[in-house]
Amino acid sequence: MRIILFFCFTLSYPLGYAKDKNICLLDxxxxxxxxYKNYLLSDEENTxxxxxxxxxxxxDIFINSSQNSNNDRSFRSVENSGLSIGFSQGIYSGGAYKKNKNRINLNKNLNNLLLSETKNKMLLDVFSDALELEHRxxxxxxxxxxxxRQTYDIRRIEAGINSxxxxxxxxDIANIRIRxxxxxxxxxxxEIDNLSEKLYFKYxxxxxxxRRVNYSSVRNCKTGNYKDKLKNKFNLRSDIARASNEILEATSLPSVNFAISFTPPETGNINKITTKRADFGASINVSIPVSQYFLRxxxxxxxxxxxxxxxxxxxNSLEENENETRSIERRIKSLENSIETTKKSIxxxxNKINYIFSRIKEGQDNIISYYQQLDTYEALQINxxxxxxxxxxxxxxxxxIS
Structure with a gap:
């Protein structure tokens, strides 16, 4: 009975209708x-x-200390080292910040849509499992x-044996049947215990x-339109692919950084540090990624x-949906015809059971025929x-899905 599809979700008090029949409380x-928890974690990751x-x-803050050495002069003590302190701020990087923010927000929207699909799929799964449990x-x-009925037959047979x-x-046949x-x-x-535990463990x-998971409550909890969700998912994934491409293209554009540095006065060495005076330096750096440009x-x-x-x-998903819809419609028609035939057969x-039972009373038939007919009748009821x-x-x- 289980059919794997991708859908969305909600239910009602508990699993039935709340005071407002449009409110579904299975969430x-x-x-x-x-x-559900995995999708929440994915949403936190996007945040x-x-x-x-x-x-x-x-x-970026930088601190630089250095010394120079040559054949005429060796390294000196630390206080004779040069010192430079400053910061560097990116001014332009191809719009990477804005483009990356757009991609992350698109991922958040896609995650919400996938959660909605998963809820509907889970709703169908829980309904299928609940029907299976109800059948058991x-x-x-x-x-x-x-x-x-068999216990009653035993008493009747025992009385017949005595007479x-x-x-x-x-x-003997009746006792085997009871067993x-x-x-x-x-x-x-x-099986009922296992299915009940499965429903609790999974959902x-x-x-x-x-018992509150029924035809009406499940329909009431459906969220969204399947085809609309397929289209929205395609659009979001296309937008994410476009955003990712724009981020890659941003790496091929020139980047501009502005930097300011501070050094001790005169020699710029550590031993010249003072709070009253400092030398300042400013620079603008432009970086052109030549190799990345040719990758655009x-x-x-x-x-x-x-x-x-x-x-x-x-x-392909749209085509599968059309095929699945037609297949389900044919299956529904087949089941309706089969149910009508089964009811008539029952x-x-x-009537056959009553007929054979009357023949047994008249000594014209036996208990084996009666039980064979009873098995057929009961199998039809189960079916x-x-x-x-x-x-x-x-x-x-x-x-x-329609």
Whole structure:
């Protein structure tokens, strides 16, 4: 029943409707999931990148101390060393600060969109798991009813054996059937516990709230339009590729720095330091990255390839969506026809059971035929429940992707 797609999300009190039916409260539960936390961490990383970009505007402070030596003069004591203190401030670097800030903000927007897609996907996953759990519970309930009926049959068969109208083999067959039903009930109990734990582990949904995950609440929690999200994701990724290319191109432009330095008066040595006087120096430095300039054409070619690849991915996603929509529509039609046929078959098989049971009373049939017919009838009931739940899921899935 599980179908992997990429979507978005929200639910309601707890997992049902709140007072305002347009409010979905599953977000409160999702905040504890690994997927949700990972997206929050990614958002924090983008915030840190913005802070780092802001700090890149600060100047660089430098301290330089040096001595010269030649054949006529050796190195002297530290106080005879030259000293220079100053700072350097970038004036122009191809607009790298603004372009980098734009790229980070685009990444933040993309992260929010991906979180929205993940929420919708998780909503479909939790609905699929909840339906699977509900199917197990329905099967267990059905088997318990069968066990009650079988227990009644045991008493009837035992009475027949005492009167000599029923063979002992019928009792053996009935006892085996009871044992098989108990085994199935126990196995389903384990499966129900496992699925309940899975729902809590993956989505933090308490066992008492699982029943609130239903067709109406899931539809109410859908966020956004699938095709719109595909288009927005393509646009954002294209913008990010463009922003990254602009940052690379900025490295090929000249950069300008302004620097101011302070040195002790006269000789500029440390032993001449005083608070009353200092020599000042100022400079403007222009750096031209020749090798990077000739790479600009290469950057443009790579950017064109990146955008073309994103466009191919976007077009393929749209085509997959159209194919998936048609496939789901056909599956829904097939399930509706099958459910109608199964319901009619259940009525016929129930009549067969009554017919065989009446023949057994008249001594014209045996318990084996009765149980074989009962198995067929019960299998149809289980199949009907399964088809109804799959139909419910397929309709929600179609609602999410169409």
């Amino acid at each position: 409160d539960l999702l905040k504890n999931t690994t997927e 840190i990148e913005l802070e780092k970009n802001e700090l890149s505007l600060l100047p 519970i329905d099967k267990k309930t059905l088997y318990k009813k069968q066990l009650e 000599g109208s029923v063979a002992k083999i019928d009792l 098989r039903l108990n085994d199935q009930i126990n196995a389903l109990g384990f 933090r949904i308490p066992k008492t709230e699982i 054409n290469t950057y443009q070619k790579q950017f064109a390839i990146d955008v073309a690849r994103l466009k191919l991915e976007y077009d 009525v016929v098989e129930r 009907l429940k399964e088809e109804e739940k799959e139909l419910e899921f397929q309709k929600v899935l179609l609602y999410f």
